[in-house]
Amino acid sequence: MPPKRFQTTAAMACVKILLTIFIVVFWVVGIALLALGIWGVIELKNYLALSEQDYSSVPYVLIGTGSFMVATGLIGCYAIVKNITWFLHLYTVMVFVVFIALFACGIAGFIFEKGLTSSFKSGLATHIEEYGATDTDGLDKYVDNLQETLFCCGGTNYSDWLAGTTWSETHTDTVPVSCCNMTVDAQVCEDAKPKDGVQISGNNGTLYIFDEGCSAKVTSFLSSKMGIIAGSALAFGAFQLIGIVLSCCLAKMINANKYEMM
Known part of the structure; x- marks a missing residue:
């Protein structure tokens, strides 16, 4: 032994x-x-x-x-x-x-x-309402980046831009250029100026913009992934x-x- x-x-x-x-x-x-x-x-x-x-x-x-x-x-x-x-x-x-x-x-x-999803949802709604104001602390670029990156427009949908916002006070039936869908008509997006925005649709009814809201995209991702992340931790x-x-x-x-x- x-x-x-x-x-x-x-x-x-x-x-x-x-x-x-x-x-x-x-x-x-x-x-x-x-x-x-x-x-x-x-x-x-x-x-x-x-x-x-x-x-x-x-x-x-x-x-x-x-x-x-x-x-x-x-x-x-x-x-x-x-x-x-x-x-x-x-x-x-x-x-x-x-x-x-x-x-x-x-x-x-x-x-x-x-709480995380509702906080983002309400925060985005507030920033959309104040978009274009002089005291937004530069957060307009984050809203634009969100819409361009996720191919979305507004919180619920593009109608969020049309009433009750600083943007709607100076723009009629128009949304920010970051909502413009390049794959539909690239020329429309290229010709539009950020300060002027882009028309929602053309004379033939073609929708030039993203028709899905940003809140749904982000919150659905958080809801589906948070459980996995927390469980993994x-x-x-x-x-x-x-x-x-x-x-x-x-x-x-x-x-x-x-x-x-x-």
Whole structure:
């Protein structure tokens, strides 16, 4: 029968392999969150700025979480290579922090899903009403970008522009150029000037503009994806327990191996 010290060494090697696999998965998710946060800062600012509530910090939370996870993985790898137990304990604490953060994010995602969609809906309606005013803090460009990117017009539909808005006070039966559908008649869109807007339809009844509202497009996306995102956060949060158990076991085995070698 092999000496107990060799049995402990073999078990340590097995746990190290499993913990290394866990850290690789942990790293991949951390890098994905980091990339998602950077993408959010660059691309989602147009949408977040239109919400009634301030969600501009969300991408930075993702960047911070992703960076923290990458740093945690580095500490875990160093602890495995050097067999340093207190580094393993530090790694365990950091993984536990990620576990708490992901669970909190997952639960918050389920709780605030409706609030997020309604906040965007009401915020967009307000910005459409104030579009063209002198004190909109430059948010007109975000409304234009939203309509051009999602191929939509207005909140509910293009009729939102025709009454009860700053735009409708100076424009009759006309919508902003960002509502113009290039695929229907590119020349109409090119000839129209942003300050003048574009006609809704031609003499032959052809609709020159996008006929779908922006609120429906954004809120349907949020409703369909928020559950998946929140569920994924909870599932990966639970996955952290594996890393916590493995790192604790490895720390115990390292101490036991040192004792047996004395």
